[in-house]
Amino acid sequence: MDELKNKGSSSLTxxxxxxxxxxxxxxxxxxxxxxxLVQWCPEKVAGQLRFDNCLVDLGVSDLSISEAIDRGVKSxxxxxxxxxxxxxxxxxCLLEEAAxxxxxxxxxxHCRLExxxxxxxxxxxxxxxxxxxxxxxxxxxxxxxxxxxGRRLLTVGTDCAIGKxxxxxxxxxxxxxxxxxxxxxxxxxxxxxxxxxxxxxxxxMADFIAxxxxxxSPTNSEDHWDIIEGQGSLFNPSYAGVSLGLLHGSQPxxxxxxxxxxxxxxxxxxxxxxxSVAECINLHLRTAKLTNPNVCCVGICVNTSGLDVxxxxxxxxxxxxxxxxxxxxxxxxxxxxxxxxxxxxxx
Amino acid sequence: MDELKNKGSSSLTxxxxxxxxxxxxxxxxxxxxxxxLVQWCPEKVAGQLRFDNCLVDLGVSDLSISEAIDRGVKSxxxxxxxxxxxxxxxxxCLLEEAAxxxxxxxxxxHCRLExxxxxxxxxxxxxxxxxxxxxxxxxxxxxxxxxxxGRRLLTVGTDCAIGKxxxxxxxxxxxxxxxxxxxxxxxxxxxxxxxxxxxxxxxxMADFIAxxxxxxSPTNSEDHWDIIEGQGSLFNPSYAGVSLGLLHGSQPxxxxxxxxxxxxxxxxxxxxxxxSVAECINLHLRTAKLTNPNVCCVGICVNTSGLDVxxxxxxxxxxxxxxxxxxxxxxxxxxxxxxxxxxxxxx
Numbered sequence: 001m002d003e004l005k006n007k008g009s010s011s012l013t014x015x016x017x018x019x020x021x022x023x024x025x026x027x028x029x030x031x032x033x034x035x036x037l038v039q040w041c042p043e044k045v046a047g048q049l050r051f052d053n054c055l056v057d058l059g060v061s062d063l064s065i066s067e068a069i070d071r072g073v074k075s076x077x078x079x080x081x082x083x084x085x086x087x088x089x090x091x092x093c094l095l096e097e098a099a100x101x102x103x104x105x106x107x108x109x110h111c112r113l114e115x116x117x118x119x120x121x122x123x124x125x126x127x128x129x130x131x132x133x134x135x136x137x138x139x140x141x142x143x144x145x146x147x148x149x150g151r152r153l154l155t156v157g158t159d160c161a162i163g164k165x166x167x168x169x170x171x172x173x174x175x176x177x178x179x180x181x182x183x184x185x186x187x188x189x190x191x192x193x194x195x196x197x198x199x200x201x202x203x204x205m206a207d208f209i210a211x212x213x214x215x216x217s218p219t220n221s222e223d224h225w226d227i228i229e230g231q232g233s234l235f236n237p238s239y240a241g242v243s244l245g246l247l248h249g250s251q252p253x254x255x256x257x258x259x260x261x262x263x264x265x266x267x268x269x270x271x272x273x274x275x276s277v278a279e280c281i282n283l284h285l286r287t288a289k290l291t292n293p294n295v296c297c298v299g300i301c302v303n304t305s306g307l308d309v310x311x312x313x314x315x316x317x318x319x320x321x322x323x324x325x326x327x328x329x330x331x332x333x334x335x336x337x338x339x340x341x342x343x344x345x346x347x
Numbered sequence: 348m349d350e351l352k353n354k355g356s357s358s359l360t361x362x363x364x365x366x367x368x369x370x371x372x373x374x375x376x377x378x379x380x381x382x383x384l385v386q387w388c389p390e391k392v393a394g395q396l397r398f399d400n401c402l403v404d405l406g407v408s409d410l411s412i413s414e415a416i417d418r419g420v421k422s423x424x425x426x427x428x429x430x431x432x433x434x435x436x437x438x439x440c441l442l443e444e445a446a447x448x449x450x451x452x453x454x455x456x457h458c459r460l461e462x463x464x465x466x467x468x469x470x471x472x473x474x475x476x477x478x479x480x481x482x483x484x485x486x487x488x489x490x491x492x493x494x495x496x497g498r499r500l501l502t503v504g505t506d507c508a509i510g511k512x513x514x515x516x517x518x519x520x521x522x523x524x525x526x527x528x529x530x531x532x533x534x535x536x537x538x539x540x541x542x543x544x545x546x547x548x549x550x551x552m553a554d555f556i557a558x559x560x561x562x563x564s565p566t567n568s569e570d571h572w573d574i575i576e577g578q579g580s581l582f583n584p585s586y587a588g589v590s591l592g593l594l595h596g597s598q599p600x601x602x603x604x605x606x607x608x609x610x611x612x613x614x615x616x617x618x619x620x621x622x623s624v625a626e627c628i629n630l631h632l633r634t635a636k637l638t639n640p641n642v643c644c645v646g647i648c649v650n651t652s653g654l655d656v657x658x659x660x661x662x663x664x665x666x667x668x669x670x671x672x673x674x675x676x677x678x679x680x681x682x683x684x685x686x687x688x689x690x691x692x693x694x
Binding site for chain 1: 489490491492493548549550551552553554556557558581582584585586587588589590591592593595596613615616618619630633634637638
């Protein structure tokens, strides 16, 4: 635990390997956090635990709590919403067994683990932690706007839920493959479980958004890149405050805009049209300059899954010609073109 | 209490008349919340309670707790920071006496009243409330961006702490004097104490800033104006997220920019220069258009106290000529020129 404390308590830090609890999950879409862990950090996943009536299989080993302990598992991860939305007695018994055996319980649920007194008692008996990745620390600082060493890239979007996490993970992986000194910085629950640490930025008290974002990507060596998972959108009227605080605190040297050409209106406000990519770049650069006057845009990540293959390709080509920037579908193309641009801009 | 509940529990609601507790305050600057109450809502203030060694006098009646009760006082207000920053035993005894007698305790302190078990017991015995105006409700909605009827004006600024509350109060008073149907909407602790209700916007969880701002100025009659107290600044790297969420949720028809011509750098980030008033107007209108395409700027409130009288006057004249907008020092000139502009723009 000592090395965890040294990392600073205002950023969540998780312990792995993980055992992913699937319980009685019936649909893969309900297990997307678990599926994301298997995709992005298979090295952290020791296995899955499924009840008899579970219909989802993540393709990893089925383990009981005791088998998981034998394999060195440190945390059980609840990466699904239990059927019906509420956590039931069968789940509680399982989590108690894990907590009593010393495993941390990592939850992305809306309900708080601390509300189950038997679970609290089990955790206290062994020293296990109950970690709610939707809850932020209460010792966050006010943002300073002061420049930190190291390089930072933030994924932003024309709307929320438009590929900012996936794009950041894909760029991180691509940079790692080229031997670049890089870390993914997580701001949402799935991202935090994948990377094992981070700040759930949308749960931070409003005054501390920028300060929490500064904590998220601390001073680093000059050649180091933080690839920061964006949240919300400056063009989303529900969440733009989160996005602006994250933008100012991240002080990005580079932004990547995420977009879906088939989405016509804002996700949480259907009366508001999506902005153009050019307008999105422009407003982000204008506001980001407050804390980093040298910020630039290095590419666009487009979800073309709503277009047929040829239309998707021509859309990317036309957008790239319009903007003079690499435009990719990270799922189909990867992010090599964007990383090439980064290496050209920042030498 | 029933009418309080009907107003909705996601906005704080206070009960008056108030007894302002000054305790052992040594300097007027430490009693600025109390002084603000006497200036802006003298009709809500029944008196002050001062210890023998108090050096501040707000010019209202000195009352004991029992005298205050005789005069119908409903709440005692802690509008000062106790000497040393911590609340001491003498304060606690006084607050217990008030709570046991059924008076609400309204606190702007950083420490939470609920942490004093004897005070909690006293309040429970009488049904009094312990109200911390720095704490926001936990049942706030996500912002919708949907248009609400009624008119809204938001004060914004080239920086934080630059006159947004004073300007909003002054505009409200000026509109009231002309018989306009108007309410001041408070977003900070002093404003909430003055008006008796509001949302401490900078303590709201990040995802709910815009939603809380929608709650703050609900649907109203077409001829009604909400004058909303701004917070932070889009140009302040510590607090811009709060400001943008408040801007989007307020959906202002009109903004008033607050400025101090002698301030050269941002209050919490001295390496960042203050923007020009023109740039401040431009960015606010651009971002505000997301939830109200018809937003316009109706004037500038300038704190000219750092200039000599003649220079102050010429500064306001030059700025007004540059922008084509009324520019006033609300303390010296009042806000009649701005209200004239509002009545011209919105007929």
